[in-house]
Amino acid sequence: DQQVKQNSPSLSVQEGRISILNCDYTNSMFDYFLWYKKYPAEGPTFLISISSIKDKNEDGRFTVFLNKSAKHLSLHIVPSQPGDSAVYFCAASNNNNDMRFGAGTRLTVKP
Amino acid sequence: SQTIHQWPATLVQPVGSPLSLECTVEGTSNPNLYWYRQAAGRGLQLLFYSVGIGQISSEVPQNLSASRPQDRQFILSSKKLLLSDSGFYLCAFSWGYEQFFGPGTRLTVL
Numbered sequence: 001d002q003q004v005k006q007n008s009p010s011l012s013v014q015e016g017r018i019s020i021l022n023c024d025y026t027n028s029m030f031d032y033f034l035w036y037k038k039y040p041a042e043g044p045t046f047l048i049s050i051s052s053i054k055d056k057n058e059d060g061r062f063t064v065f066l067n068k069s070a071k072h073l074s075l076h077i078v079p080s081q082p083g084d085s086a087v088y089f090c091a092a093s094n095n096n097n098d099m100r101f102g103a104g105t106r107l108t109v110k111p
Numbered sequence: 112s113q114t115i116h117q118w119p120a121t122l123v124q125p126v127g128s129p130l131s132l133e134c135t136v137e138g139t140s141n142p143n144l145y146w147y148r149q150a151a152g153r154g155l156q157l158l159f160y161s162v163g164i165g166q167i168s169s170e171v172p173q174n175l176s177a178s179r180p181q182d183r184q185f186i187l188s189s190k191k192l193l194l195s196d197s198g199f200y201l202c203a204f205s206w207g208y209e210q211f212f213g214p215g216t217r218l219t220v221l
Contacts, residue, residue, distance in 0.1 A: 043117075
């Protein structure tokens with residue numbers, strides 16, 4: 001069962017504009033959410049996270065929003081840069097042993 | 112600081128051959144360790160996780176097995192590879208709520 005879903009397999013934006021990546025989850029027991037960035041032939045790297053007690057977390061150009069009632073989170077990148085082009089994975093966790101990943105969204109930022 | 116190593120980086124194996132992928136972690140003790148597979152268009156699928164030496168939990172039935180002979184060593188194995196075992200294999204360890212991934216192994220089964 002897919003408890004974490006990223007329904008957009010790909011997204012293309014112009015450099016300097018905002019990128020919005022979306023993620024939905026089904027398990028209300030998840031209490032921590034993360035975004036990972038992955039380049040081809042490399043392992044994913046942690047990007048930003050948010051606890052279920054918050055609805056927003058910002059780190060530089062990256063902001064994650066959490067809507068618990070809708071079981072939805074999103075990652076905003078502004079302004080988008082060509083170096084942001086990668087696959088972004090959404091993940092949700094309720095303890096150290098149980099982290100579930102979405103299928104990923106491939107972001108392409110065009111110069 | 113913690114680091115995680117995986118090898119080999121790429122591997123091409125014939126169907127029916129055995130497999131052994133190794134993962135080691137440095138800079139931490141008694142980590143939770145994970146094996147994931149990234150297949151095309153399917154995201155990251157958790158295969159196995161381990162909370163200690165000799166303790167392995169399997170997420171999905173499959174042609175693979177895992178072992179943890181030492182605290183910071185995690186091995187992914189198969190006795191006979193199938194074509195469907197092709198993919199990108201990632202080892203990870205957890206630190207708090209976050210997981211940190213190794214560089215991955217690209218396995219192609221022909």
